[in-house]
Amino acid sequence: MPVKILENFTVIECATFVTGPYAAALLGDLGARVIKIESPPDGDPYRYFAPDRFFSFNFAHLNRNKESLVLDLKADEGKEICLKLLESADVFIENFRPGTAARLGIGYDALNEINPKLVYCSISAFGQSGPYAEKPGFDTLGQAMSGLLSLLSDPDNPKVMGMAVSDYVTGLSAAYGILGALLARASSGRGCRVETSLLQSTLSFIGETAA
Secondary structure, eight states: OOOOTTTTOEEEEEOOSSHHHHHHHHHHHTTOEEEEEEOTTTOOGGGGSSSSSSSOHHHHHHTTTEEEEEOOTTSHHHHHHHHHHHTSOSEEEEOOOTTHHHHTTOSHHHHHHHOTTOEEEEEESSOSSSTTTTSOOOHHHHHHHHTHHHHHSBTTBOOOOSSOHHHHHHHHHHHHHHHHHHHHHHHHSOOOEEEEEHHHHHHHHTHHHHO
16 A cells, blocks of 8 residues: 555646646545546546446546546636635646636636645646647647657657657656645645646657657
8 A cells, every 4th residue: 555645635636638637636546635526517528438338447546546626617607606615725737728727717827826835736738838839639639749659659650659648748747746736835835837748748758769
């Protein structure tokens, strides 16, 4: 059984599919209390990946050891409840497109005002700025844009990898950054913003080959 080094820490997750949920699950494995906020009416779309129409194996694996709360963040009441939770949380994880969290009133600047100790983690497809920043992304794009796919597939007959390598590497990178930020907070008393993306994390993963 792993040491519960995060037993007294609370993580609020507003994330779907793989990257953010995996990062939060890793923190939960270390003992953190993870509260996953899902949007009505259906919640995280990964719930509905076959074979089970509501609680797929994919979803169960990535959301182990979590509590789930349905909140409409576009409604005043939902946002108010979310902010109340974040006032005393240690970590916030989101994988919205850049700018979405701020429009919902839960961007880094807003949350830093109510909880300066919060470690705020943003996960995106291509980073928070740049020509591709506002584009959506998924695992295969992360592999392709970083060059990883060219190492794992025949260029003359390209095929998608059997597992979501970029998604999982990005989740690992996010969790790694969050742990570093929590360690720094122990000395400074203040949280900070942690950012990563499918492109950044996968490029780092194949660093020697990319160089």
